[in-house]
Amino acid sequence: MLYYMPTKLYYGKDIIFQHKEEMIIGEKAIIVTGRNSAKITGALEDVISVLNEFHIPYVHYNEIGENPTYEMVLKGKEIAIENECDFVIAIGGGSPMDAGKSIAVLASNPDLSPDDLFDMKNYDVALPIVAIPTTSGTGSEVTPFAVLTKPNGRKSGFKSELIFPDVSYLDPKYMVKMSxxxxxxxxxxxxxxxxxxxxxxxxxxxxxxxxxxxxxxxxxxxxxxxxxxxxxxxxxxxxxxxxxxxxxxxxxxxxxxxxxxxxxxxxxxxxxxxxxxxxxxxxxxxxxxxxxxxxxxxxxxxxxxxxxxxxxxxxxxxxxxxxxxxxxxxxxxxxxxxxxxxxxxxxxxxxxxxxxxxxxxxxx
Ligand SMILES: [Fe+2]
Missing domain, CATH: 1.20.1090.10 (Dehydroquinate synthase-like - alpha domain)
Structure with a gap:
């Protein structure tokens, strides 16, 4: 039997602020979110206030929709590479977290396409990841999985220990706005x-x-x-x-x-x-x-x-x-x-x- 779960998982109300220095796992962040949920829940504001406090620059990529596609993660890859981001902060439900994980691998391996993600032999590095769930369901904040929708419309997951988030913050206050x-x-x-x-x-x-x-x-x-x-x-x-x-x-x-x-x-x-x-x-x-x-x-x-x-x-x-x-x-x-x-x-x-x-x- 093997049990392996390397993510540092903090949970509790206002937990980001109690362990804010541990969010700073690089020098420039790409924040990956959907269009609205990170804003509505207050999680984005909290993250930005911590980054500002530590003078960490960031870019915000907010175009992840439900069931993330190759196009969405490729755009994130470009943004991360262009801006020389060296860590990912993914905020949202499963879709932004899974997209953030995909971007973490693609940005570290510029020659890879999303199709290459499905064979973990193709890569051995990824940007470090912070995950902040705003729904309670996916569990992506503690898994080595990400699910993408392929151009043929099929949903497929990939698994790599590299995409276990380094740190995850589980704060129920981000979840009270869910319908x-x-x-x-x-x-x-x-x-x-x-x-x-x-x-x-x-x-x-x-x-x-x-x-x-x-x-x-x-x-x-x-x-x-x-x-x-x-x-x-x-x-x-x-x-x-x-x-x-x-x-x-x-x-x-x-x-x-x-x-x-x-x-x-x-x-x-x-x-x-x-x-x-x-x-x-x-x-x-x-x-x-x-x-x-x-x-x-x-x-x-x-x-x-x-x-x-x-x-x-x-x-x-x-x-x-x-x-x-x-x-x-x-x-x-x-x-x-x-x-x-x-x-x-x-x-x-x-x-x-x-x-x-x-x-x-x-x-x-
Ligand atoms: Fe599921």
């Missing part, structure tokens, strides 16, 4: 990370411990947060749950629900967390048939796998309006079958079983 629907979809992304970690063939004693705590926190506090969005105490519980879930997938990776969900997000527009979580009970039921020990922790927390379904239903995960044709069903299923997620999912999934998963979520 109800964003809160739900990001929280069930974290829930998917922990549940997939438990089901994964790569699960360890330690990843199961982290996952169990994370699932319990989401089970107990997501319904509370949804009824009291600005409650900082509840937000803190979800923030911790999300980082714990990130630590889980840093060890185990994600499995089938993520691969199934990527197609729904790209082709049908359902947000990542929700598009993934809709498959959890059905994949878990299939896993139980061949590996009943794998679902024990879930049955303890939710009462049963039906209890997991009922929980997801109670937080509106099954409120969606999507449909797909037979041709799409074929295409999605074949893509999933070819993804690396299948081999780490117990349950002997073949093409027919994968089609069956898609059919199940259409019947709801």
């Amino acid at each position: 109800k629907s964003l809160t739900m979809t990001t929280a069930v992304d974290a829930l998917s990370h922990s549940i997939e970690g438990i089901l994964s063939k790569k699960a360890t004693v330690l990843s199961d411990m982290l996952a169990k705590e994370s699932i319990s926190l989401i089970y107990n506090y997501l319904p509370k947060v949804l009824n009291d969005l600005e409650n900082i105490e509840y937000r803190e519980k979800l923030a911790i749950a999300s980082s714990l879930a990130g630590m889980v997938i840093a060890q185990t990776g994600t499995i089938l629900p993520h691969s199934l969900g990527y197609r729904i997000t790209i082709h049908k527009g359902l947000r990542h967390g929700q598009a993934t979580a809709i498959f959890l009970p059905f994949v878990a039921q299939e896993v139980k048939k061949t590996a009943p020990k794998k679902t024990k922790i879930l049955e303890e927390i939710f009462g049963s796998l039906d209890g997991l379904y009922e929980f997801l239903k109670s937080v509106d995960v099954y409120k969606y309006d999507i449909d797909f044709t037979e041709e799409e069903l074929d295409m999605f299923s074949k893509e999933v079958m070819n993804s690396s997620h299948v081999k780490n999912t117990p349950g002997n999934f073949d093409l027919e079983k994968i089609k069956g998963m898609y059919k199940k979520i259409l019947k709801i």
Whole structure:
């Protein structure tokens, strides 16, 4: 068993100011954000005030959209190289953090294209990274992963120990402005990370411990947060749950629900967390048939796998309006079958079983 998580993770309210000198891991920063969220949450203002205090120059690249593309990270690479930035500060949800990680590698390796990121043998340096999440779901602040959308529309992740952030600041005050629907979809992304970690063939004693705590926190506090969005105490519980879930997938990776969900997000527009979580009970039921020990922790927390379904239903995960044709069903299923997620999912999934998963979520 190996446990490796080299990120220095600080959490708590106003944590940036209590450990501000540790944010200064270079001489010029590129701050990578989406268009609005870093501003609305107050995180950008806090970061800039720390940089100003230490007289650290920066450029701000704020054009990262949901599901970051090659174009977005290439532009960030150019900006970082032109301005001679030597560290990245990524602020936001998963998209800006994953884009920031990609830019960290590309800016250190000027000859590389985004396609080269997917083979870690292509590079052995990256700019150091500071990550500041403003949602609680992705866990990217503690993982060696980044997900990009390729020019053919497919979402693909890459993994490299070089993109574990050096320092991450987890402050629940940046999360209180999240809408109800964003809160739900990001929280069930974290829930998917922990549940997939438990089901994964790569699960360890330690990843199961982290996952169990994370699932319990989401089970107990997501319904509370949804009824009291600005409650900082509840937000803190979800923030911790999300980082714990990130630590889980840093060890185990994600499995089938993520691969199934990527197609729904790209082709049908359902947000990542929700598009993934809709498959959890059905994949878990299939896993139980061949590996009943794998679902024990879930049955303890939710009462049963039906209890997991009922929980997801109670937080509106099954409120969606999507449909797909037979041709799409074929295409999605074949893509999933070819993804690396299948081999780490117990349950002997073949093409027919994968089609069956898609059919199940259409019947709801
Ligand atoms: Fe995810």
